Amino acid sequence: MTDIALEMPWLAKAWKTVQTGLRDDRLPHALIIAGERGVGKRAWADAVAQLLLCDQPITDAEGGPVACSVCKQCALLGASSHPDVRAYSPEKSKVIKVDQVRALTGFAVASPQVARRKIAIVDRADQLNINAANALLKTLEEPLPDVTLLLLQESGRPVLPTIRSRCQVLNIPAPGLEQAQAWLEAKTAEMDEAERPSPETLKKALMLAGNAPRLGLEYATGEFIQLRDEAFEQFRQFMKGQAPVTQAARAFKALGLEGALALFEGWAADLARLVAGGAAKDTEAAEMLGYLARTNPGWRAHQLQDKVNEARQAAVYNANPELEAAQLLIEWKKLMPKRRRAS
Structure with missing residues (x-):
């Protein structure tokens, strides 16, 4: 997996927080990652999952740990088949239901299958219905040492204060226009010339996306x-x-x-x-x-x-x-x- 802080530089501060916590063995058991839609929260969470599961992390230019991309754990994650990573997101009802959180609880209390720890990603925590939120609260109140919870929250969408108070919160801001535009231009440059959006389309897409690059890419190509x-x-x-x-x-x-x-x-x-x-x-x-x-x-x-x-x-x-x-x-x-x- 590409170094997320190099691929999307606006994620660097939040990424550094996790690197430091892992290196100093002070990583919290639960993180809320808050940011606008399309800013890269899920990509960040996936990169964190790989880093936490990697058997042979290496050191980046700034002395922080990064996933090796070649060990068994990284290979399983690259194939989207790692048994110790689970993601829960809204279903057709547009909310995360209590049955999904009960499944998360069952996953959390079980022993890891191939790694040293387990990762549960809740995408999005602001879409938990009240019963699901209360069920998740019980898991947060009794943290297990081999489980890390990553809760993604879209800006402006509330998460229950009782859940928020039991997590460390990391905010991911949208990048400035210049940085967002550079990323979007690099991504669309990989497309066939006939399908590549015009510079005017890219500019408008970013304007409508509030400079959230991944949402801008969705807008520009759809x-x-x-x-x-x-x-x-x-x-x-x-x-x-x-x-x-x-x-x-x-x-x-x-x-x-x-x-x-x-x-x-x-x-x-x-x-x-x-x-x-x-x-x-x-x-x-x-x-x-x-x-x-x-x-x-x-x-x-x-x-x-x-x-x-x-x-x-x-x-x-x-x-x-x-x-x-x-x-x-x-x-x-x-x-x-x-x-x-x-x-």
Whole structure:
């Protein structure tokens, strides 16, 4: 496996923390890794799992341990078949259920099969339902010496305080534009020229991803940008009274519920920034959001963010994406100044 700190330099600080903890035998039994979607949390967790399981770690240029990539443990991890690593993530219900955590508990109390320790990755810990969270808490309260838990948390999504208090938290910030752009250009340079996104597409993808490189890569090589542009145009037309809510909602439905909610959430955050005198991250939406910022107090932006959170919670119960989008559009429309009737 490539040295994660070299491949994605913005992960270096969090990576160094694990190297130091392992070298000094002070690694905590549970880590929460928090960061924006697409910043590389899962890649970081996979690299940590390899480092902790490697039989023959070597030393990097700065004196920290790194996985050798050639021992039996590294070979099993490279083949995605290591029996002492388990990952748990939301299923069709969009949450991690208690049965999954019970399976994690069973895995934790069993003896390692081929390595000296076991690694459990919870991707994402902010999607544990209440029963699953309580079950995980019991495992955290009685840590086992041969088990390390890596809990991934998306920024802005809460984890129960009782769980958070029993873990060490590592924050992974998104890189700056220059670093993110360099990484994205290097990744897309490996693609066939005919499929390679244009520089303009890469720039826009990073803007929409908030400089999260891996999410930017997903946007640049998929359909998201086109679907987002169609949704934004329908949003503009709806806000001006030139398109019905049903038509605008269909455009957001095409993004999928999480994609639509991410757009609404980003615009609400930009609105709050503009009201406070800052700048919008979505530069294409800045003009419209700036107009709304001049005519609305800051609490309206936070109210919109609360509505997005309510819609996200409803998604757990298979809410209708088009209906949720329509309801959010109606909330946005309330921010438009009411026209005075001619006397």
